[in-house]
Amino acid sequence: MNQIAFLPIAAEILLLAGAVLILMAAVTLDLGRRAWAIIAGITLGLSFLAAWVQWWRLDDVGSQLHYVGDLGRTPMIVMDYFSVFAGGLVIAAGGIALLGGWRLVGSLEKRGAEYVALVLLAIAGLHIMVISANLIMMFIGLETASIALYVVAGFTREQPNSDEAAIKYFLLGSFASAVFLYGIALSYAATGSTSIYGPTGITAFFSNRIPEPGVLLLGIALMIVGLGFKVSAAPFHQWAPDVYQGAPGAAVPLMASGVKIAGFAALARVLTVGFESSIADWAQVIAALAALSVVVGTLFAIAQSDFKRMLAYSGVAHAGFMLTALVAGQDGVPGLWFYLGTYAFQLIGTFIIASIISGASGGASPLDSYRGLAKRSPVLAGALAVLMLAMGGIPLTAGFVGKVGVFAAAIDAGYLWLAIVGLVSAVAGLFFYLRLIVLAYFNDPDPALADEPITAPRSTRLALAVCVAFTFLFGVVPWPLLNLTGESLPLQGFGL
Amino acid sequence: MHSAFPVIALLVLLPTVGAVVVGLLPKSRRELMLPITTAISMLPLAVALYIMWEFSAADGAAFQFSESVAWYEPWGIGWNVGIDGISLLLIVLTAVLFPLSILASASITKDVKLFMVSMLLLETGLLGVFVALDLLLFFVFFEMTLVPMYLLIGIWGSGNRVYAAVKFFLYTAFGSALLLTGIIALAVLHGNEFGSLTFAFQDLLNLSISSNAQIWLFLGFGIAFAIKVPLFPFHTWLPDAHTEAPTAGSVILAGVLLKLGTYGLVRFNLTLFPEATVDFAPWLAGLAVVGIIYGAAVAIVQPDVKRLVAYSSVSHLGFIVLGTFALTSQGLQGGVIQMVNHGLTTGALFLLVGMIYERRHTRQISDYGGLAGVMPLFAGVFLFMAFASIGLPGLNGFIGEFKILLGSYLAFPVMAILAASGVVLAAIYLLWAYERMFTGPVTNAANAGLKDLNARELTILVPIALLVVLLGIYPKPALDRIEPAVENIIERIEEATGHESPEFGRIDDLPAATGENSP
């Protein structure tokens, strides 16, 4: 038997350990929130470190497939720049999201420990998703994260809509998982393998045979649907607004950003590596979904009067933008990563603001509550403005660079129409991003609220600051991140 | 021609640094904001004047002071900047108008700091647009102007400001979307042809773009710029934005921001898509002529003086576009110089309207009357600027219009003749407005006690007036710098398309329209 390489799965091990420790600390040792925070912080920090040190390792030894067992048939995980970047991003986003929503932990009292543990486990699941080299492994990661998040969505049952969010998320999520799984099964039928890499993997299967349509396309289609649900692409997006609105406010950033990151990582891995040879077929579907997502997301967002729901729909549109990058196949991956990497933090930042304004445990966040924000809290309004402009894709924010990358990829791949649809919708989308600025800057606050101070704990402010700084910094000086994402390509071919 | 010192970077970044400085000022020292910001905005002016001084007119076609720093190789994007004869004047115009319009913002009391910061950031954006030789960089600056202007209109505007601000933003952003698509497509074309993406303008000039692609790209760029210009029928954001914006906003909007559109057309559409340019020229010239007449006609009946001036911009910008798409050296030169002229005169008119608005808080023409007796100096300056705007020879407006008309007659005689009627209409709308506001007896008691221009206001207006006269009487220095750059563009079009720019002294069959005549 050969050795298990522990470094690639160090993140999972650490996160699991952390989750268990926190539970023990809470239940057995009766330690308070501070202890959980320390454990969670260390766990996340270490797992982030563990994820990232591999970047330099990759520079030395190159991409690695990891097998267990002596036959080397079915690699379960793959360590390439793609995995490292995506994994690091998931952990970082999850960490920032947890930090920004720490206020919730306080309000949950004892159950806070469970919440933190679930969040850590969800992050681990997401991490599995992005590093997996096998579809079943990917499914397990996906389910791990999803199930954890179903629970998280229903965590604040004292809120009126939390349970509704949970059951909607759960039923639809399970449905989508089943579809995804069916896709795996059919692709297994088509290729004879559930592994992407390896001498008997999917890529190897295609390397000496032209892809046959039929079952193969069925499998691809169903997998696209399953992952499309996770990234909330239209028409599989309808859960998102309801869940974002009903779930605990502080937990939404993770649900929104983390799942998107992992979902896109999985989608990119499956499509641009596994089924790369069918790109001519699936790219069209992805393009159609992208266009639909962008348009539907934008139109629905315009009609919203609730900030979180608006963000959810805007998230649908953003999913469309990211799908746009994917039509270029592997060439679109850097653009996708840049977009995703920056958008994740924009999203976390905005949801943090929403949780500051409307409370950490969830519920409605009417747009009217942002009226005159600039007078009540100039800093918060400034942050909101930056984030809104970034989501709108205005230059000097990371959102702009992201859009350029995405559309450059699409145009390069010959999908000019998609770029035009996307960009024009982006303009329509500006309408609702600007509405926030209008409310915050051009209106006077409710007299009743004018003097009410807006407070947020230091953790929340820190997380928000990180998100805003990230957004602004990579808007002005995007080059380091561009270089990084430019390298974060998945391993092509079937490996060793 | 590389200058050792990155003077353009200095020019562009000075206002941003200034913005940071102003941003760090304590909020309580509100009274310091205006003088400090004005002083800061004098720095780019000094740099701009230095650039103008050092600029070699003989090499007006070349990009001077150019700087080139690669930023991200895979995309071929970098800090590529340079100044040629066309951008030179617009830079100086920008640098001149900013201190003046900041100085004219003494009546801003709400959130002064943010106002000043917005102004300075706006200046960076505008200066950046005129120096950028990298299309993505250009786009960044192009869009960067949106947000400060949006805030200027939305926060410090009047009445219907939110509507105007959002409309301004969305409308121009819509154009930007197409522009961005076009820019990326260009870079991709470069990638297809030469194997590497690039956004560098001078590299993109080497592309051989198919006629079909040129048409689409031209449209993408063209619509974006047409909205910015604004060319009829994309103009409706303009009256709203101009009218609701605070004085400084209107001045910059009319004076500089609209020029982004015409500048873009000249700089990019003409050079990058010569074939499409030749194909589209009659259409754009036609729209320009419609805009000239339509804008003027609509201006005549406006009850709101600021709206009137706004619509006059539609008309005047029509002239610029007409001159541009005449594709003759004269027309194009006229178009470029007219950009500056319009910036000065319309800017001044907005300043004047702002000054009277600060006194009376109304823009309705009917609320005024007989002001010439109450504030003769103001009336005099207003009339002076009105005549400059009408295109009175001896003042700046004439030079541009005359060149445009002569130049476009060569290419589109009928359109030039129709455009010339704009000259008549301009006299009607401005003089009628003047008549109603300034002459006759003082009918409204509120107007009786108005104070004439004070020293600060004179300080603002006198430099513009001097420039108006100077450019009217001795435009040669400016024209000398424009001409080589313009010739360069025309030559490029001729080489690329075989289109022959019409020459003077060649007799065509006369179009029927010239048969109009005798009483």
Add this chain to the structure above:
Amino acid sequence: MDFLIFLIVALPLAGFLELLFFGKRIGEPGAGYVASATVGISFVLALIAGFDFLQGGEHGRTVELFAWIPSLGLNATFLWDPLSAMMTLVVTGVGALIHIYSIGYMHGDPGFGRFFTYMNLFITSMLLLVLGANFGILFVGWELVGLSSYLLISFWFEKPSAAAAGKKAFVVNRIGDFGFLIALMLIFNSFGSLDYGSVFEGAEATLTAGTATAIALLLLVGAAGKSAQLPLYVWLPDAMEGPTPVSALIHAATMVTAGVYMVARTGALFELSSVAGAVVTTVGALTAFYAATIAIGQRDIKRVLAYSTISQLGYMFMGVGALALVGGVFHLVTHAFFKALLFLGAGSVIHAMAGEQDMGKMGGLRKKVPVTFATMVIAWIAISGIPPFAGFWSKDEILASVFNRGGGYIVLWGVGIVTAGLTAFYMSRMMFLTFWGEPRWDDGVVPHESPRSMTVPLLALAGLSAVGGLINTPWRPALEHFLEPSFELVDQTHLPEAGVQVALAAVSIAAGVIGLFIAYRRYVRRATQLEEGGRWDTLLAGYHVDDLYGRTIVAPGKAAADVMAFTADAKLVDGAVNGTGWLVNWAGGILSKLQTGLVRSYGLGILGGVVGVLVWLLVAGGGF
């Protein structure tokens, strides 16, 4: 010499600038002195500079000042040739006199300094107009005199009618300029230059008849605007809202003759198109007759003179149109003398009547303002075409030349003769109603003679009106010789033989005498008072042409603008923009109904997506 010519323009300009910035401080009467002095000195300088031409044969010179619009070959260049010299002399000479007159006339006006500022601006502009060596400078002057005219007409801007009149003048002039501009485009297109020299010399070789006609007619449009010819004359009567010296200087003696000057200057172009010449002559003749008929019915002394001016300008157009360039210019000069005199005299009368302009309230003023009366009589006879006063010579030269062209021109000659009779009639009517008969003054009006500063210019002009015609008599055509270098490119119409000339002269004298006699019988013998009602009202209102324009052009124009602004722009163009926004919003609202909140419909959406993706992928990938 060059510097001298430069100074001719620079002095009034300097005066203008000085008054512009320091006018208030200089105050009354200093401002008047400054202004008069600058113009006067200019006149003297012009005399000195023009002395050379008296020897004859001198072609003149161009004075290059600086490059203006180099790429158009347009430079700030002056042309000093006999024609411009003569025009300069008229402008500065008459200008100086009127300046002096104004010192008295404008006494006590709060805008005294401003008045002279504008007057000097006008002189400067007019000099630019006549001295320019290319169409560019001509156009600059052309527009600037329009500006000064605008400023001076609406000088008393508190009066709404004055302000409106100024605007009307400028706008109507602009309509003319529209034609002028197009002419310039055509010229530039054809010659690649706007220099007189290259244009006129190359005209014959370059221009086709069609182009020449087009250019000439378009120039005519410009000239008709400036010189108040049909149909663009409507601004001139209203321009009488300005102070009377302004009417005298600008709207009688100088500016309105710019059109004549321009046609004369561009004679080389008109020569190439017989059509254009005929049109110009016809326009001139019709205008002359038409305006004369209106003049008959006026009550306001200045409006009589205004229509008279229009009518006389018609004569000049007849002259230049028939290529009797010298005749046209000759009449321009003499008309400048006697019409300026008439206006100044009228001003003096108005001054005497404390601002009353209605002839119905005058009468019997002979004794009260003797100097004014005496000088005006001279002008009256001069304009009526009675030899040997100035008007006779010039008018007769025009008419004789027109007659000599033969053909249809003879009809126009006939019109001219009838107009001569009408002229004599309405002028006499004006004189009789003003100076003869019983006083009809308002209570409290005590007529008095004007001060010396006003009467001296009157006397000077009276002298010129009396003998000015002698500069170009059939037997001693000094002016013709003098101007010859300027017109050498043009094959001018010659006068008929002496016998014919005498006969024609006799006819026109007879017409004038008849007009005089009828007026005498009617207004002195029968002492008819100012007529009212019926056709007289039609005449008084100038055939209601203003109304007509108002109803056929201005009102529909404004209505169209209203439609464009408040229907087309606000509803259609902007409606499309806002409509797009609304549509998107509406679509969002409708669509959001799909988000029912029911988990099963979301699921249905997913299933629909599944099927949709399958169909798409299978169709695209050929899975079927």
Add this chain to the structure above:
Amino acid sequence: MIPLLAQASTDGLAVEPYWYMALAAVLFAIGAAGLLLRRNALVMFMSIELMLNAVNLTFVAVDSGLGSLEGQISVLFVMVVAAAEVTVGLAIIVAVFRKRATASVDELAGMRG
């Protein structure tokens, strides 16, 4: 053996793996339909289980078609996942029921638009 049947057997009328796959497709569709037609959360959840079972059947059928074990292994993992899902899912349903006294998802439409 009945000759006819034997005949058929020798003619190769054997159960092919794709028969199972086809059946699984139908079962999957029925499961999906059940999810969408029933408003009782429990029955909906059962439908999901049916869908997972259909997938499992597919896996196993493909395995026997290919002569591989991957599918069977996968089925085991799916079962683990399904078990975890069931636990959590039922917990959620119970929680909802305890709060609202209903298991009908149609009554859970507080958020929409």
Add this chain to the structure above:
Amino acid sequence: MVEVVLFAIFALAALAGALVMVTARNPVHSAMGLLLSMFSMAVFYVMNGAHFVAAVQVLIYAGAVMTLFLFVIMLIGVDRAVDTDEQIPLQRPMVFLLGGGFVFLIFSAAWDAWITGRASGVCAVDCTGTIENISRELFGAWLLPFEATVLLLTIAAVGTVALAQFVIKPRLLESRGDEE
């Protein structure tokens, strides 16, 4: 041949069970329908040589999972017929249409070749689904996912606990007299 008959029988049983599950008004009947389907599946697994999987299917699914379902049905007291009238307009026809379409699409796409892959090669020993073979695979190549299920199970445990801890006091339950 026997196989064919068996297949036919259990296929019908599976379909019947599935249909019962979908159509039964009483959730308990639905659960029974599902149970029938699951048993049929187990038979199929055996027919395909997946003996271990078949065993697990019976134990875990038909046993544990379905028991849990029934338990919950009883717990929340929905063990009675419910109204199944459709309230969402168009839901039913759309479901039939899309469901039918789904099956049609799968059939028509896969008709030529349901399985186009090839065997992923050699199993550890051989490829019959015996416990031994499967455990070789499971603890060999598939060790990582096997370990990963730890996360899943932890979550299931923690999540259920978290959801079950009832801290609020909804009025409805008070009236029912339920214990907290």
